[in-house]
Structure formats: structure tokens, C-alpha cells
Amino acid sequence: MLQLHNYWRSTSSYRxxxxxxxxxxxxxxxxxxxxxxxxxxxxxxxxxxxxxxPTLVDGxxxxxxxxxxxxxxxxxYPDNPLFPRDPAGKxxxxxxxxxxxxxxxxxxxxxxxxxIDERFSRDVLIEWYQFWSAEGLSILENLAVQDRPDGAFLxxxxxxxxxxxxxxxxxxxxxRDVDLSAAPTLLSIxxxxxxxxxxxxAAPENQPDVGQDDRY
Amino acid sequence: MLQLHNYWRSTSSYRxxxxxxxxxxxxxxxxxxxxxxxxxxxxxxxxxxxxxxPTLVDGxxxxxxxxxxxxxxxxxYPDNPLFPRDPAGKxxxxxxxxxxxxxxxxxxxxxxxxxIDERFSRDVLIEWYQFWSAEGLSILENLAVQDRPDGAFLxxxxxxxxxxxxxxxxxxxxxRDVDLSAAPTLLSIxxxxxxxxxxxxAAPENQPDVGQDDRY
Numbered sequence: 547m548l549q550l551h552n553y554w555r556s557t558s559s560y561r562x563x564x565x566x567x568x569x570x571x572x573x574x575x576x577x578x579x580x581x582x583x584x585x586x587x588x589x590x591x592x593x594x595x596x597x598x599x600p601t602l603v604d605g606x607x608x609x610x611x612x613x614x615x616x617x618x619x620x621x622x623y624p625d626n627p628l629f630p631r632d633p634a635g636k637x638x639x640x641x642x643x644x645x646x647x648x649x650x651x652x653x654x655x656x657x658x659x660x661x662i663d664e665r666f667s668r669d670v671l672i673e674w675y676q677f678w679s680a681e682g683l684s685i686l687e688n689l690a691v692q693d694r695p696d697g698a699f700l701x702x703x704x705x706x707x708x709x710x711x712x713x714x715x716x717x718x719x720x721x722r723d724v725d726l727s728a729a730p731t732l733l734s735i736x737x738x739x740x741x742x743x744x745x746x747x748a749a750p751e752n753q754p755d756v757g758q759d760d761r762y
Numbered sequence: 763m764l765q766l767h768n769y770w771r772s773t774s775s776y777r778x779x780x781x782x783x784x785x786x787x788x789x790x791x792x793x794x795x796x797x798x799x800x801x802x803x804x805x806x807x808x809x810x811x812x813x814x815x816p817t818l819v820d821g822x823x824x825x826x827x828x829x830x831x832x833x834x835x836x837x838x839y840p841d842n843p844l845f846p847r848d849p850a851g852k853x854x855x856x857x858x859x860x861x862x863x864x865x866x867x868x869x870x871x872x873x874x875x876x877x878i879d880e881r882f883s884r885d886v887l888i889e890w891y892q893f894w895s896a897e898g899l900s901i902l903e904n905l906a907v908q909d910r911p912d913g914a915f916l917x918x919x920x921x922x923x924x925x926x927x928x929x930x931x932x933x934x935x936x937x938r939d940v941d942l943s944a945a946p947t948l949l950s951i952x953x954x955x956x957x958x959x960x961x962x963x964a965a966p967e968n969q970p971d972v973g974q975d976d977r978y
Contacts, residue, residue, distance in 0.1 A: 595905065596865075596901050596904050606850075609857070610861075611856070611860035611861060611864065612860075614853060614856040617833075618849070618853055621852075622849070633838070636833075637825050637834055640834075641825070641826045641827050644827035644829050647860065647863070648827065648863040649814070653869075658869060677877075688812050691811075
């Protein structure tokens, strides 16, 4: 059985859960309480030497990084593809997910937020978060619009890896009141996703370790 | 003929050139002067809607994001593999390159450096750069050590995508005097790479648009 070590509210954990539910793959949910810094404990460091969450375990294989998880799942379990099979489609969706993890999320991720909060102040953190979120929103909207095929989702008539990454990122922005009105394409894709059983099953509020959390 | 739109000194451009030279693929070098903000001009925005450098063009296909470029090249041109063919090796090298683009580089990339320099000061920027670089160095060293097979390179006896990403990142750190002594494994891999013709051909100082540049 696949195992996902993750935390209900982390953006990258949410992405990884969505990859699994969109693929239709059952998995064991192993909570890692990053609020209590459990990811830096010795046990977890054995599977993730940097204490990063989430980590997927499939038998002997330990898979870190959500794009890596997406590629691994898609190559190993062919049903319900996460990436298009044609080269142009694949390039388009991979470009989108790599922009999510490389351009958009890192600038406001937890580790960076904590650093800015401590080194400067909560006000500077909020300014920082809002600035980079607005830029990130524009980056993803531009990519979503470009060469978009017909269909309600990022790339056609069924959800794939790009939709998983997008929905998790929008959740991150929503809970901290980012103005999303400049991204009508992203919002329309999100609304096509949110009612699907796979997206309901992976939603943060439906996880076993749901609880109180800090805003930043 | 493949075309690479890139800038001699950008870390991600250097990565993309290395992917091409390690694959043994000839390409047209199309310089994009990011010092003069050429990436935001109308012409370049037609191929990269967010003005990101580098971009690979292969006939009708436009490929942004360096991990996307690596996957595309490896699937399209099978000689000189960038990723191992066995699932465990693939997961390991993909984990490494995704950490380079997701955890390590974004925190100190040009856009972020410019923002901090303007919003705070040069001193804050240097403190920021050194702090995250030390953390990034430790992240990559931990990944390189974990489950490393025999051989001088990141993953065995020939260079692949991980080595390309690593060498470009170390160049970024070296030119701003980051103390690299805590990463003996990374340094040993780098020294196996740097004398190879593919790495010499892709080096920043050997590009046609080499010139003066700012330190930060």
C-alpha cells in the first residue's frame, strides 16, 4: 500500500494528496505534525534527510518532491493520467507544475515566512506575502491562458497534475485573503475541480490530522 | 535546429546549456539580455508569457522551465541519458533537480534579490543571500550523500541532469563567496564535471554574450 507522509494544511502535502486521489490510488495517511516540528525528528529524517514534507513511500521506494511524485505515479500507474501523452501537452503541463514549485510557492513557503516574521516583523511578512502572491497569481494565469485546449480543466476535459498544483496553491492564497480577481481562468478551472470526489477527498479540512493552525 | 534563448550568467540558463551539451545536442544560441530587461519585451513575451529565461525552442515546441527542458530532451533524444532508466535512480535524480529548482534557487534568484535590495538594503540582501545559500548547500549535500551509487558523479559514472543543476548552482554560490566547505560531496562531483568538454562548452565565460554584470 502506498504511504503518504504529510500534513493536512501544507500546500505541497495537499498537492500530493490530490495527485493520489486524481489517480484513484488508495494510500495510507501518515500525519507529520510540522507545527510541532516532527519533520525534523530522527525517524522522519531517515526517509527525508532534509525533513521535507510530503514524502511518498511505495514499497522500498521513497519519493520526495511533488513533481517527482507526479512523474513517478504517472509512470508506475498508467490509469487516470496526470500528464498528457502528446509531447506538446506534456511540455505545457510540466511547464505549469514546474512554475508552481519553482517560481510561485517557494517565495512564500513556510520556511521563508517564518524567517521574515522573525527577522523583520509580521507587517513585513504580510507585505511580502501579498506582493509575491499577486506576482505568482499573474504568472500562473498567464501560463493557464497560453495554448489552453478546450475543456473545463487546465488541459482539456479531465483534471491532471496541473489542476492538482493549482487548487492547492489557490487554497494557500485564499486563506490569507489574496485578491484573486485578476485570474479568471484559474478561478474557472478551480471551480470545475472543487466539486469532484477526488478533490473533496484530498481537501485539507477532510484530513484526519485537521486542527488549529497559525495563519502565517 | 534547437534554439536556446538564454543569458550567459543566469543560473537557469547555465543549467539549460549544460543539459544540451551533456546530451551532445547542437543548438543555436539566442542571447536575451536580462540586464537590459530584454526578456520583458514584446518579442520575447510571445514565447515566454512571463518573460522567463531560458526558453528552448524545438520546431513548433516552446519549452520553458529547466526541469521541463531536461525531461523533454531526454524523452525526445535518447542518447546520453539525463535521467537513470531504473525507477529508483530516476526518483533519486528527479528529487535532486526538483530540490534545486524548488527549495534552493528560488529563495535567492534575481527577482528576489532585486526586490530585497530595493525594499531593504544591500546589507540585508547580502545577509539574506548568505543565509539561504548556506541552507541550500546543506539541502543538496544531504541529498547527494543519500543512496549515492559508486562513480564520480551525482548518480554513477556519467554526468546527468543532477550534475548539470548542481554545477550551475555552485557557480552561483562561488561568485558571491559562499563558504562551500560543508559540502565535500558536492565539491567532489563538481570537480569531476568541470574538466569535461560538455561543461567547458556551457560555462558562462565561454558564451558569446559574456560581458560585465552586477554582483547581485
